[in-house]
Amino acid sequence: MKNIIFPLIAMLWWAGASAQSVVSSGFPELDEWTGQCLADRPYALGYPGNYDGNLDGFYKWYTANNLGDVLINNAGDPFEKSGALSSAKFERDVIEYFAPLYGFDTSDLWGIVTMSGTDGNNHGIYFGVNYLKNKTGKMPVVYVSDEAHYSNYRLCDVQNLDVKLVKSDDMGRMIPGELEKSLDPTRPALIIYAMGSTFKGAVDDQKALQEVFDRHPEIPVYRHVDAALFGGYLPFTEYRNLVNRKEMAFESISISGHKFFGIDSPCGLFITTRNIYDNQNSFDVPYLNANMRMINCSRSGTDPLKFWWLTKTIGVDGWTKQAKAMMDNTQYLMSELRRIDWPCWNNTYSNTVFFRRPSDQIVTRYNLANSHDERFGGNLSHIVVMQHVTREMIDHFISDLKNDEPCERK
Ligand SMILES: Cc1ncc(COP(=O)(O)O)c(C=O)c1O
Secondary structure (H helix, E strand, O other): OHHHHHHHHHHHHHHHHOOOOOOOOOOHHHHHHHHHHHHHHHHOOOOOOOOOOOOHHHHHHHHHOOHHHOOOEOOOOOOOOOOOOOOHHHHHHHHHHHHHHHOOOOOOOEEEEEOOHHHHHHHHHHHHHHHHHHHHOOOOEEEEEOOOOHHHHHHHHHOOOEEEEEOEOOOOOEOHHHHHHHOOOOOOEEEEEEEOOOOOOOEOOHHHHHHHHHOOOOOOEEEEEEOOOHHHHHHHOOOHHHHOHHHHOOOEEEEEOOOOOOOOOOOEEEEEOHHHHHOOOOOEEHHHOEEOOOOOOOOEOHHHHHHHHHHHHOHHHHHHHHHHHHHHHHHHHHHHHHHOOOOEEEOOOOOEEEEEOOOHHHHHHOOOEEEEEHHHOEEEEEEEOOOOOOHHHHHHHHHHHHOOOOHHHO
C-alpha cells in the first residue's frame, strides 16, 4: 500500500508545485532545463540556499536600463577611490550597512562583497596569517573543528598552512579541552570558529574557547568566524550577540550572500577591521592605480548592487520576520518528526535538523544532504529550514516520511 500512496501524494504535490509554466527561450533543451529547475525548487530541503529570493524588481530595473550590456567590475578596494564602470560605492555602502550588525564600528572597518562564503574564509585565513606573521615574524598554526565546513581545511591546504583539526563533541561543537591539548605554544594561533557547522548546525562556544587562549597569553591569536549560513539570520534573532564582535571578540567574519540573503548566485560578505587591513602586505598595482590587498583582481560589480537592493527593499524588518519564520518552522519540523517517532536532533540557535536517514527515494526526492555518525545510530540526513521551507512543505515531507522506514532497518 505504501508503494502506491507515496508516489500518489508526491505526484499531486508535484503538480501543484510545478504549476509555474516555462516561458520559451526558443531552445528546447534550455526550456526543458528551466522546467526541471522550477519543478525541483520546492523540494530543495537539504542545502542552505534561500529559494525565496526577492530580486524580481532588481532584474526589471536592470534589464529596463540594458545593464546586461555593461560589464561592471569592482576590481580594487571599495574603500579607496574607484574607477569607471564600477559599483564600488554601493559595495562600500553594503559593508557599512552590515558591519554594525556584526559589531564592527564604521570608523574601524574594511570589507568586500565576496564571491562566496569560501572566498570570505579564504580572505579570513589569508588576512589572519599575514597579520600574525607581520606582528610576530612567525607562521601561525590554524585550529578548526572536525565538524567545520571542509572549505576551511581545503583553504589551509591551498595556502600551505599547518592545520590542526580539533575534535568536536557529539552535537558538533569544538571541545575546548581538545583545543587546549592541541595548542602549539611556540607559534601564533589562527582559530576558525564554526557558526554553525555544516551538517549538525553546531555553534562553537567562542567564550569557552577564548578562555583557553586566556590561559595562554603567550600565544598571539587571530579569530576568524565562518558564519556562512548562520551569520545571515542570527543578527535578526535574539541570539544576535553570537555574531557580534563586541560580545564575542573576533577579527573577521565571512557570510554567504546566496544563503539567508537569497541572492541568486554565489556571493558573500567579508568584514574585518581597518587595523587588520593595515597590517596586510602591500600590493601596489600601477596599472590599476590601486593597492590590491584582497586576493582577487576582478570582482563582481553586480552582486554588491543586488545586496544593496535588498538592504533597501527587505532590510532589518523584513529579515527579522524571515528569521522568525525560519526558527518557528524549524521547531515545527522537530515537533512533527517527534510526533511520528522519527529520531531527530537540532542544535540551539540552529535552523538545521538532522535525523535518521530515510530511504534513498525520499533522499533523492527532497534533495537531502547525508552524513554518517555512529553516535546517532549511523546514517543521517539533514534539512536546512530556509525561507522557502514552509509548513505546507514540511507537512508534505512528513506525510511521505510516515510511509517510509529509516534506511538502516532495510
Ligand atoms: C559553515 C559553512 N562554511 C562555508 C561554506 C561554504 O560557503 P559557500 O558555499 O558560500 O562557498 C558552507 C556552505 O554550505 C558552510 O555551511
